Amino acid sequence: MHGVYENGYIVSTRYAVLVERPSFRTALVRGMRGRCPRCGKAPMFQGWNHLHERCAVCGLDIEARSGDTWFFMYMSTAGLTGTIVVIMFLLRPRVLWVGQLLVMVAAVLVIGVSLPLRKGVAIALDYLITRNREEQGQAGG
Numbered sequence: 001m002h003g004v005y006e007n008g009y010i011v012s013t014r015y016a017v018l019v020e021r022p023s024f025r026t027a028l029v030r031g032m033r034g035r036c037p038r039c040g041k042a043p044m045f046q047g048w049n050h051l052h053e054r055c056a057v058c059g060l061d062i063e064a065r066s067g068d069t070w071f072f073m074y075m076s077t078a079g080l081t082g083t084i085v086v087i088m089f090l091l092r093p094r095v096l097w098v099g100q101l102l103v104m105v106a107a108v109l110v111i112g113v114s115l116p117l118r119k120g121v122a123i124a125l126d127y128l129i130t131r132n133r134e135e136q137g138q139a140g141g
């Protein structure tokens, strides 16, 4: 891990920046915006949905975390799909195939458009979950 932790601050040895340890909420909001959850200063994505290997400012590993995000991505996709199906039943379209078509389009749009947002949140969550372990490892060594 690229960072040395001192008194809640992260002193990146490789990138020579001082980053305040973000709160849970701050890290999540940064993830939603596609920013690095640790420093918030650099984007996580290059292009629309492709992750940087690590943060350009603080050096946080980003791409490596995407392997831990599949469960969140799967569950959130299932949740969105379920919501759309429920909406379809509630709306009761007059012409069934038009309703089905609209639901299909809505599903593709909602699930597709929200993909970077959900991935950003998933990576922020992974960062929040693992950072205590990383910091303890740093303190010992």
Ligand SMILES: [Zn+2]
Pocket (backbone or CB within 6 Å): 036, 037, 038, 039, 040, 041, 042, 055, 056, 057, 058, 059, 060
């Ligand atoms: Zn960063």
